[in-house]
Amino acid sequence: MSQEIxxxxxxxxxxxxxxNNTCALTSAFSRSRVMVYPSELHHMRxxxxxxxxxxxxxxxxxxxFVxxxxxxxxxxxxxxxxxxLDAEYNAIVVKLIDLVDLPWIDAQGSLRAFKSRRE
Incomplete structure (x- = not known):
């Protein structure tokens, strides 16, 4: 526990x-972080x-988020x-963007494979 808390x-x-008050403090902190994460996710390049x-x-x-x-x-x-991703990844982006229920592990594998082939 931090000194501030x-x-x-x-x-x-x-x-x-x-x-009860620890839960309230944690909840307030979580709510404030939930407001920041979407921006981080959206602006990450x-x-x-x-x-x-x-x-x-x-x-x-x-x-x-979890x-x-x-x-x-x-x-x-x-x-x-x-x-x-940058424009150099457009070919794989077009391929993956329409796949429904694509697992995260498969998306990562496809992106890594595409990167390896480009190199």
Missing amino acids: GAQLLHYHTASELW KKDMRMDDYLAKMKNIADQ LAGAPIFTDELILHTLNG
Whole structure:
């Protein structure tokens, strides 16, 4: 627990008060983070990142949604990931964008394979 959070909880005397207020603080923090994550997901671009780093970063943002109690659908993660790619990836983007129920692992594999073939 951070000192800042601990300081906010010092004046509670029962376990029940402590628990309820800890939950309230966590919930408030989660709500504020849920408001930030969509922007991060929307504005993330691969640019000069390695493909593996880009994919890990996108998955990390999606995992943060889960931790904040607002998971996103895999299709949404894939769409944002594809939107963050440069024009050199247009061929694979066109192929993947219309696939329904594409698992994240398969999308990653296709993107990595495309990158390897280009190199």
